[in-house]
Amino acid sequence: MIITFLGTGSGAPSTRRNVSGIALRFIQTGKWWLFDCGEGTQHQILRSPLKVSQLEKIFITHLHGDHLYGLIGLLASRSLRNDEASAVELYGPPGVDRYIQAVMDVSPVHLHYPLHVHIVEEGTIWENEAFTVSCRRVQHRVPAYAYAVVEKDRPGAFLADAAEQAGIPQGPLYGALKRGERITLPDGRVFDGRDFVGPVQPGRKVVYSGDTQPCRAVRELAAGADLLIHEATYAYRDKELAVRSGHSTAREAALLAREAGVKALCLTHFSPRYENEDGDLTMADLLAEARDVFPNTTLAEDLASLPVKRVRGGVGETANPCYNE
Numbered sequence: 001m002i003i004t005f006l007g008t009g010s011g012a013p014s015t016r017r018n019v020s021g022i023a024l025r026f027i028q029t030g031k032w033w034l035f036d037c038g039e040g041t042q043h044q045i046l047r048s049p050l051k052v053s054q055l056e057k058i059f060i061t062h063l064h065g066d067h068l069y070g071l072i073g074l075l076a077s078r079s080l081r082n083d084e085a086s087a088v089e090l091y092g093p094p095g096v097d098r099y100i101q102a103v104m105d106v107s108p109v110h111l112h113y114p115l116h117v118h119i120v121e122e123g124t125i126w127e128n129e130a131f132t133v134s135c136r137r138v139q140h141r142v143p144a145y146a147y148a149v150v151e152k153d154r155p156g157a158f159l160a161d162a163a164e165q166a167g168i169p170q171g172p173l174y175g176a177l178k179r180g181e182r183i184t185l186p187d188g189r190v191f192d193g194r195d196f197v198g199p200v201q202p203g204r205k206v207v208y209s210g211d212t213q214p215c216r217a218v219r220e221l222a223a224g225a226d227l228l229i230h231e232a233t234y235a236y237r238d239k240e241l242a243v244r245s246g247h248s249t250a251r252e253a254a255l256l257a258r259e260a261g262v263k264a265l266c267l268t269h270f271s272p273r274y275e276n277e278d279g280d281l282t283m284a285d286l287l288a289e290a291r292d293v294f295p296n297t298t299l300a301e302d303l304a305s306l307p308v309k310r311v312r313g314g315v316g317e318t319a320n321p322c323y324n325e
Helices: 041-046 071-081 096-106 160-165 172-178 216-221 236-245 250-260 283-291
Strands: 002-007 021-025 032-035 055-059 088-092 115-119 123-127 131-137 145-151 182-184 190-192 205-208 227-231 265-268 297-299 304-307
Touching: 002 041, 021 041, 041 071, 071 096, 088 096, 088 123, 096 115, 131 216, 145 216, 160 172, 172 182, 216 250, 227 250, 236 250, 250 265, 250 283, 265 283, 283 297
Parallel strands: 032 055, 055 088, 088 115, 205 227, 227 265, 265 297
Antiparallel strands: 002 021, 002 304, 021 032, 123 131, 131 145, 145 205, 182 190
């Protein structure tokens, strides 16, 4: 899995940062999911490795414009560029369905693919054989949700060399061993499939807070996550502004990450007030105050990517620093 940041600023686009949009890519399938879709998101997609035709799901955290106003344009462009595009599943808080319908009623959009809109409630909102997606209500000025993508554990790799050395003939017996079954050879020897399968490969967990004050819901949702992407609109010295607007500071996000026991924290949704390197407080100050509490913290940058690696050999590999593709 790879995270690609399409927008990392708050409020309105700036010359350095677009507003909120985060892509989660699945390397093996080529599919990807989008979390929030602020104004200009489709322009950012054009500058990234992402293909709009491979967009599969969209998750909206809340209905503030810097997380939503790029949605209709993206859906329409996806239809114009591919007459045979696959369906898109869209998940969001109450009202997202009315927003989409109202815009389409005023400015008709003819989608050439099915769009299925789901209104979310706390709990599991989607599941298949490989992943679950769940959400929790967070603390913001409007109804807002954080999302967790949890990959299910995978069976360990089949140890074919060990089976061969034991003199077990290839074929259906290998399949039985892979499933962990007991087998009996014609010579009477009995083997337990569990002895020929490596350790279970633990699934990965990625959590995105959206806009929120520090809250228990995010902390519980993020427990043990490989990566927590949390908003950090303000520096701790501007905590009063954060409280007034329903946002978090970098230090508070780091405290939450430490309490939740996550492996890595990536901060996003920054106020433009910190972009001036000669200002009283800078992005470097936000990073420093977070790392004082939670050292494995990075700052998201537009069009940068962040791999989320699988645990191997019993040793967890946390997310690497952001890189530009």
